[in-house]
Amino acid sequence: MGIRGRIxxxxxxxxxxxxxxxxxxxxxxSGMERDRQALAYQDGLLSSALQIYQRDGTLALGAxxxxxxxxxxxxxxxxxxxxxxxxxxxxxxxxxxxxxxGDDKVLSISASYPDRDPLQAALDKAxxxxxAATVALMAVVAWFVAQxxxxxxxxxxxxxxxxxxxxxxxxxxLHAGGxxxxxxxxxxxxxxxxxxxxxVSAERQFTADVAHELRTPVAGLxxxxxLLPHPRAVEMVQERAQTMRALVEDLLEVSRLDAxxxxxxxxxxxxxxxVHGIVKRARGQRGVNDVAVEVIGEGRIVVxxxxxxxxxxxxxxxxxxxxxxxxxxxxxxxxxxVVRDHGDGFPPGLVDQGPRRFRTAAPERGTGHGLGxxxxxxxxxxxxxxxxxxxxxxxxxxxxxxxxxxEDENEPEQAPCPRAVTAPGx
Amino acid sequence: MTDRAVARWxxxxxxxxxxAGMAVLVLGGVWLANATDRAHGVDEAxxxxxxxxxxxxxxxxxxxxxxxxxxxxxxxxxCGVGEPVxxxxxxxxxxxxxxxxxxxxxxxxxxxxxxxxxxxxxVSSGAAGAAAxxxxxxxxxxxxxxxxxxxxAFTALEVTYTGATPKGEHTEVFPIA
Numbered sequence: 001m002g003i004r005g006r007i008x009x010x011x012x013x014x015x016x017x018x019x020x021x022x023x024x025x026x027x028x029x030s031g032m033e034r035d036r037q038a039l040a041y042q043d044g045l046l047s048s049a050l051q052i053y054q055r056d057g058t059l060a061l062g063a064x065x066x067x068x069x070x071x072x073x074x075x076x077x078x079x080x081x082x083x084x085x086x087x088x089x090x091x092x093x094x095x096x097x098x099x100x101x102g103d104d105k106v107l108s109i110s111a112s113y114p115d116r117d118p119l120q121a122a123l124d125k126a127x128x129x130x131x132a133a134t135v136a137l138m139a140v141v142a143w144f145v146a147q148x149x150x151x152x153x154x155x156x157x158x159x160x161x162x163x164x165x166x167x168x169x170x171x172x173x174l175h176a177g178g179x180x181x182x183x184x185x186x187x188x189x190x191x192x193x194x195x196x197x198x199x200v201s202a203e204r205q206f207t208a209d210v211a212h213e214l215r216t217p218v219a220g221l222x223x224x225x226x227l228l229p230h231p232r233a234v235e236m237v238q239e240r241a242q243t244m245r246a247l248v249e250d251l252l253e254v255s256r257l258d259a260x261x262x263x264x265x266x267x268x269x270x271x272x273x274x275v276h277g278i279v280k281r282a283r284g285q286r287g288v289n290d291v292a293v294e295v296i297g298e299g300r301i302v303v304x305x306x307x308x309x310x311x312x313x314x315x316x317x318x319x320x321x322x323x324x325x326x327x328x329x330x331x332x333x334x335x336x337x338v339v340r341d342h343g344d345g346f347p348p349g350l351v352d353q354g355p356r357r358f359r360t361a362a363p364e365r366g367t368g369h370g371l372g373x374x375x376x377x378x379x380x381x382x383x384x385x386x387x388x389x390x391x392x393x394x395x396x397x398x399x400x401x402x403x404x405x406x407e408d409e410n411e412p413e414q415a416p417c418p419r420a421v422t423a424p425g426x
Numbered sequence: 427m428t429d430r431a432v433a434r435w436x437x438x439x440x441x442x443x444x445x446a447g448m449a450v451l452v453l454g455g456v457w458l459a460n461a462t463d464r465a466h467g468v469d470e471a472x473x474x475x476x477x478x479x480x481x482x483x484x485x486x487x488x489x490x491x492x493x494x495x496x497x498x499x500x501x502x503x504x505c506g507v508g509e510p511v512x513x514x515x516x517x518x519x520x521x522x523x524x525x526x527x528x529x530x531x532x533x534x535x536x537x538x539x540x541x542x543x544x545x546x547x548x549v550s551s552g553a554a555g556a557a558a559x560x561x562x563x564x565x566x567x568x569x570x571x572x573x574x575x576x577x578x579a580f581t582a583l584e585v586t587y588t589g590a591t592p593k594g595e596h597t598e599v600f601p602i603a
Contacts, residue, residue, distance in 0.1 A: 013444070017447060017451070020451060021451070021454075024451075024454065024455060024458060028458050039469050039471075040473075041560070041561065042471075043471040043472065043473045043474055044473050044529070044546070044548060044561060045548050045550065046471060046473075046474045047471075047473035047474045047476070047477040047529070048516055048527045048529035048530075048548050049527075050474055050477050050478065050481075051477055051481070051515065051516045051529070052504070052516060052518060052524070052527065054481055055504065055508065055511070055516075056504060056505065056507045056508055058505070058507070058518075058524060059524065060518055060524035060525075060527055060550075061524060061525060061526075061527055061548060061549075061550040062524075062525065062550035073467065073468050074468055076468075077468045082475075083470075083471035083474040083475045083478060084468040084469065084470065084471055085468070085469045085470070085471045086467075086468045086469065097471050097474060098471075099471060099474045099475075099478060
């Protein structure tokens with residue numbers, strides 16, 4: 001139940017409580033007043049009848065002498081010499097008045113006093129109808145009052161959701177006027193989004209700056225290492241320098257993907273042959289070997305950026321070679337490419353939340369810098385493809401790349417004109 | 427998990443509060459019902475007690491009043507019984523059933539020619555055709571003094587209801603004495 005329903009229900013419930021308490025009180029008070037009036041009236045009748053009896057000895061106004069049906073409590077009171085009034089219950093409720101008139105005689109007067117008084121019944125009916133109407137009215141009013149509150153909260157939530165999905169903070173949606181709690185919540189969410197966006201932007205800028213600044217000295221380092229005299233030292237320095245250059249290149253790529261300035265150069269390619277070519281080029285590089293490619297069904301022609309597909313596949317293959325165990329199997333089926341190995345599988349955090357920068361599965365440093373899968377995910381986003389990490393049946397890591405279906409796959413001849421697709425933000 | 431535990435606890439509290447409210451209502455209703463029953467004890471009858479008291483106090487003085495006044499102004503012989511009483515506070519209207527009585531009469535003027543005052547007509551709940559359970563304020567006028575059995579008494583009473591009427595007639599004239 002939404003906040004709207006809850007507020008309406010709470011207000012209706014409180015109203016119903018108040019109406020019931022009020023109704024019971026009114027019913028009770030009107031009943032008491034009716035009793036009081038009936039008793040006072042009988043008292044008046046009896047006093048007149050008493051005066052006539054004492055003067056003339058006759059019974060007036062329906063008074064009776066020594067009525068045998070006189071209720072016991074009244075009889076006892078009269079025996080003490082008091083005058084009294086009484087309402088008797090039972091099948092035939094009556095209102096009584098009695099007084100002693102000497103010689104142990106009792107003058108009494110009584111009238112039928114039905115439990116269900118039509119006036120009282122009408123009052124009860126009016127109370128029930130008015131109470132129900134009040135509760136219904138309050139429910140409707142509460143619903144509408146809660147509606148505006150609920151609507152503003154929904155607007156704030158929608159604005160927060162848009163920020164979460166990557167849109168720029170919308171000042172209008174969250175900065176709505178008002179000084180109540182809802183407006184304050186909106187302002188807080190807006191401030192939070194602004195400050196988070198500023199921090200993320202600063203971090204991206206930092207990555208880009210670092211990569212850019214490192215690039216030139218590393219290039220110089222690679223070049224000057226070749227001038228070193230000792231062959232073993234040259235080899236070692238060159239190897240470290242190449243690693244460093246790869247890292248810097250990867251960092252630059254990450255920062256470009258972060259900035260969202262990458263765009264795909266689309267062209268029609270036949271997917272199985274593209275994959276075969278990529279595997280052939282990758283074999284031997286970065287420790288990638290023992291890779292089997294299997295094509296299920298007819299080979300499809302897809303419109304995509306072959307260079308980026310290669311980046312993705314090579315990074316996944318390198319990751320599998322580094323952290324998994326051979327054999328590595330690639331299955332191409334339609335527009336889907338599945339890469340699986342026979343190692344221990346991806347760490348659980350990666351499957352749930354996706355790859356994170358500089359987090360590698362290997363505990364020791366030096367086997368990788370943890371940017372490969374991040375880049376693969378970023379490039380897949382540029383292509384509009386979906387890259388999912390999971391566990392293969394029978395153990396081992398499995399990465400699934402779903403390339404988007406070509407819109408005009410029926411006319412591949414018209415596809416070659418390259419189109420640019422701007423990458424969505426990460 | 428803690429959130430959910432808190433929510434469940436809050437839900438429990440709401441339910442407990444609702445149940446407590448219901449219990450208070452039910453107990454209040456039962457108590458009220460009992461209180462209504464308790465109200466059916468023997469209550470006082472202040473008017474009757476006052477009539478008893480005035481009778482006891484006036485028993486001696488009545489004789490003196492009759493001695494001194496009855497010779498000069500006419501009295502009222504209620505239903506033709508007894509001696510005429512001057513300035514009566516109560517007069518029976520329907521002598522056959524004694525179902526209607528003018529009571530609590532206060533006389534504004536009481537002369538040998540006539541008398542005027544106000545009182546309340548009471549109707550017995552057994553009186554046929556009359557709206558029972560109500561009192562009817564009325565203006566009363568006595569006229570037609572006549573000598574009856576050696577004493578002067580008024581012979582007619584005109585009742586003019588100032589509010590609701592018991593039988594729909596605004597003015598009624600009753601023969602008395």
